[in-house]
Amino acid sequence: MYLIDDVTKMTGLTKRALRYYEEIGLILPPQRTKGNARIYSEEEVKELKKVAEAKEVLGFSLQELQQFMSLKRMIEERSEQQGLSAKEITKIENLLENQIKMIEFKVVKMQAFKTELKEMRESAMEIHEKTKIKGEMKEWKDSIQITD
Amino acid sequence: MYLIDDVTKMTGLTKRALRYYEEIGLILPPQRTKGNARIYSEEEVKELKKVAEAKEVLGFSLQELQQFMSLKRMIEERSEQQGLSAKEITKIENLLENQIKMIEFKVVKMQAFKTELKEMRESAMEIHEKTKIKGEMKEWKDSIQITD
DNA sequence: TACATAGTTAACGTTAACGTTAATGTTAGA
DNA sequence: TCTAACATTAACGTTAACGTTAACTATGTA
Numbered sequence: 528m529y530l531i532d533d534v535t536k537m538t539g540l541t542k543r544a545l546r547y548y549e550e551i552g553l554i555l556p557p558q559r560t561k562g563n564a565r566i567y568s569e570e571e572v573k574e575l576k577k578v579a580e581a582k583e584v585l586g587f588s589l590q591e592l593q594q595f596m597s598l599k600r601m602i603e604e605r606s607e608q609q610g611l612s613a614k615e616i617t618k619i620e621n622l623l624e625n626q627i628k629m630i631e632f633k634v635v636k637m638q639a640f641k642t643e644l645k646e647m648r649e650s651a652m653e654i655h656e657k658t659k660i661k662g663e664m665k666e667w668k669d670s671i672q673i674t675d
Numbered sequence: 676m677y678l679i680d681d682v683t684k685m686t687g688l689t690k691r692a693l694r695y696y697e698e699i700g701l702i703l704p705p706q707r708t709k710g711n712a713r714i715y716s717e718e719e720v721k722e723l724k725k726v727a728e729a730k731e732v733l734g735f736s737l738q739e740l741q742q743f744m745s746l747k748r749m750i751e752e753r754s755e756q757q758g759l760s761a762k763e764i765t766k767i768e769n770l771l772e773n774q775i776k777m778i779e780f781k782v783v784k785m786q787a788f789k790t791e792l793k794e795m796r797e798s799a800m801e802i803h804e805k806t807k808i809k810g811e812m813k814e815w816k817d818s819i820q821i822t823d
Numbered sequence: 824t825a826c827a828t829a830g831t832t833a834a835c836g837t838t839a840a841c842g843t844t845a846a847t848g849t850t851a852g853a
Numbered sequence: 854t855c856t857a858a859c860a861t862t863a864a865c866g867t868t869a870a871c872g873t874t875a876a877c878t879a880t881g882t883a
Contacts, residue, residue, distance in 0.1 A: 530829080530830075531829095531830075532829070532830085541871080541872085542830095543870090543871060543872065543873085544870080544871065546831095546832095547870070547871060551870095560830090560879090561879090562830075562831090562878075562879045562880075563830080563831060563878085563879085564829085564830050564831075564879080565830085565831090580784060581788065584780070584781055584784045584785075585734065585781070585784065585785060585788060586733065586734015586735075587734075588869080588870095589869075589870070590869085598795065599795060602795055602798045602799055602802070605802065611802075611806070612806075613803060613806050613807060613810065616799055616802055616803045616806065617803070619799050620796060620799050620800065620803065623792055623795055623796040623799065624796065626792055627789055627792050627793060627796070630785055630786075630788060630789045630792065631789070632732070633732055633733070633785060634782055634785050634786065634789075636728060636732045636733065637732075637733060637778055637781060637782050637785070638778075638782065640729065640733060640778060641775055641778045641779070641782075644771055644774055644775050644778065645775060647746065647747065647750055647771055648768060648771040648772065648775070650750045651750055651764055651767050651768050651771065652768065654750070654753070654759075654764055655761060655764045655765070655768065658759070658760075658761050658764060659761060662761065678859080678860080679859095679860075680858095680859070680860085689841080689842080690860095691840090691841060691842065691843085692840080692841065694861095694862090695840070695841060699840095708849090708860090709849095710848075710849045710850075710860070710861090711848080711849085711860075711861060712849080712859085712860050712861075713860085713861090736839080736840095737839075737840070738839085
């Protein structure tokens with residue numbers, strides 16, 4: 528069990544962000560101490576780490592993440608008991624399917640971007656070579672002018 | 676050559692966004708007609724498409740994209756003539772190297788996220804199966820109670 | 824007991840990335 | 854010549870995702 532200051536160190540999120548995520552319902556309200564301080568479980572910290580990563584690295588908005596979280600919770604809570612119809616589950620499956628496709632699409636785009644960056648690097652290296660040669664020529668010029 | 680309204684259709688960006696990108700220096704100011712209307716070249720439209728994609732798909736901020744654009748322009752303009760030192764070029768190469776690593780990192784994270792989504796889908800499918808069976812049991816129950 | 828160091832809520836402030844509106848100019852066609 | 858459909862700049866408005874500050878409470882230690 529961790530207090531909010533510990534969690535900031537473990538997740539990289541600020542206190543404000545943690546409270547904000549709770550406020551907008553992105554995460555479930557954690558338990559409290561008798562003195563009303565938030566206490567986060569190991570599980571909750573893990574979840575927060577993933578949320579932070581998905582936001583920073585994958586560039587998801589908090590709104591998008593809310594979708595995932597609610598889906599995740601529905602499945603985790605074995606929502607059959609809660610009474611989800613087969614149609615609703617099919618809907619969830621389709622949603623997940625689309626998200627998987629989206630990720631795959633993004634990965635393809637990422638790789639294309641990477642290729643571009645590599646090409647830029649090649650160009651830079653070429654320029655580098657040329658300036659190197661120019662530098663050597665200057666050195667050589669200097670060396671034949673100023674014969675010690 | 677395209678007017679701004681054409682470009683919105685080709686890139687998906689709004690007029691406001693196009694002017695804004697110019698305002699903050701993300702793109703170079705395009706030429707103008709005699710009546711002061713912006714005219715974009717094929718090249719500029721291509722660039723804008725890439726910018727839009729990098730923003731939407733890869734989740735880059737306009738600030739981050741400005742870095743890329745200036746790097747890109749430095750290299751395209753064969754900056755050797757402009758007088759870049761070997762050290763500066765090395766710096767650029769390192770920057771590009773880091774960005775390539777970053778992309779690779781993001782791709783790995785994306786794939787991990789995809790795996791999670793697939794697991795969620797599997798769980799959903801399991802639940803689906805169970806509710807299906809429940810539904811069939813109900814049908815069966817009904818059939819032995821109400822014998823037509 | 825007092826103080827330092829945690830925590831709390833509430834409310835206003837900030838930044839990015841535009842949206843929206845107003846007031847105005849240009850150009851092609853009836 | 855006038856109107857419709859474009860374009861322009863300038864300025865204020867909006868939303869997300871927090872930052873910051875204020876005013877207060879709880880807790881462990883000297």
